[in-house]
Amino acid sequence: xxxxxxxxxxxxIFMIVWGxxxxxxxxxxxxxxxxxxxxxxxxxxxRFGFKVRKATEKWVYPAARFLASYGVNTRPxxxxxxFIALVITYxxxxxxxxxxxxxxxxxxxxxxxxxxxxxxxxxxxxxxxxVLFIFIRFIASWFxxxxxxxxxxxxxxxxxxLIPVRRLIPPVGMFxxxxxxxxxxxxLLQSLVxxxxxx
Numbered sequence: 001x002x003x004x005x006x007x008x009x010x011x012x013i014f015m016i017v018w019g020x021x022x023x024x025x026x027x028x029x030x031x032x033x034x035x036x037x038x039x040x041x042x043x044x045x046x047r048f049g050f051k052v053r054k055a056t057e058k059w060v061y062p063a064a065r066f067l068a069s070y071g072v073n074t075r076p077x078x079x080x081x082x083f084i085a086l087v088i089t090y091x092x093x094x095x096x097x098x099x100x101x102x103x104x105x106x107x108x109x110x111x112x113x114x115x116x117x118x119x120x121x122x123x124x125x126x127x128x129x130x131v132l133f134i135f136i137r138f139i140a141s142w143f144x145x146x147x148x149x150x151x152x153x154x155x156x157x158x159x160x161x162l163i164p165v166r167r168l169i170p171p172v173g174m175f176x177x178x179x180x181x182x183x184x185x186x187x188l189l190q191s192l193v194x195x196x197x198x199x
Contacts, residue, residue, distance in 0.1 A: 003100075003101070003104040003105075003108075004104060004107075005100035005101075005103055005104050006097065006100045006101050006104050009100065010096065010097055010100050013093075013096060014093060014097075017089060017092070017093060018089070018093075021085065021086070021089045024059075024082075024085060025082055025085075025086075027052065027055065027056050028056065028059075028060075028078040028079070028081055028082040028085075029078070029082075030052050031052055031053060031056045031060060031078040032075075032076070032078040032079060034049035034052055034053060035075040035076075035077075035078065036075060037049075056078070059081050059085075060077050060078050060081050061077075062081075063077040063078075063080040063081045063084070064077035066080070067080065088139070091135050095128075095131075095132055095135075098128045098131075099128070101124075102121050102124060102125040102128060105117065105120070105121030105124070105198065106118060106121045106122070106125075109121060116197050117197060117198055119197060120193055120194065120196070120197020120198045121197075121198070123193045123197070124190055124193050124194060127186050127189055127190050127193070128190070130157075130158075130161070130186060131183060131186055133154045133157055133158050134158055134162070134179055134182060134183060134186075136151070136154050137151075137154050137155065137158050137162075137179070138179055140154070161182055162178050162179060162182060165178040165181050165182055166178040169181060
């Protein structure tokens with residue numbers, strides 16, 4: 001079964017996205033160094049540091065504000081920004097890879113005239129959308145949900161799955177393990193779907 005998008009297009013996108021992330025990571029590490037070294041603002045290094053701060057401010061400011069709200073020193077804010085960017089980039093690439101995989105699978109199902117393969121990839125795709133929604137909910141957990149927004153829709157879709165698991169495994173302090181358990185279960189379901197319909 002030829003996987004054109006997964007085998008040819010995805011590696012190119014993968015290299016581009018992680019290359020951009022590498023540049024971003026370099027900027028964040030430079031910002032972190034300048035946060036702690038505080039060089040002479042009138043020297044060459046100081047002027048370069050000012051340019052780095054100016055270029056990265058819009059990315060670092062939300063993390064600095066978050067740390068400040070808990071009374072924590074804001075100097076490590078670039079590290080928090082970098083960690084969040086790493087998580088988002090990783091999951092974004094997983095989502096892109098899954099999307100390409102599903103498109104390739106559906107195309108193969110149609111070309112081969114196999115309803116079984118087609119149905120398998122439809123189910124796999126629906127489970128992937130559910131994973132995406134849980135990830136969006138995790139990222140947006142700091143915001144207030146309203147019923148008329150997209151986040152409100154995400155909440156309505158994921159609540160019937162997350163709430164029963166949360167009752168069985170209540171949050172430990174600020175850590176809510178229910179989403180992680182659900183993601184593991186969905187991953188097992190996806191493997192089962194591929195085994196039953198595609199293999």
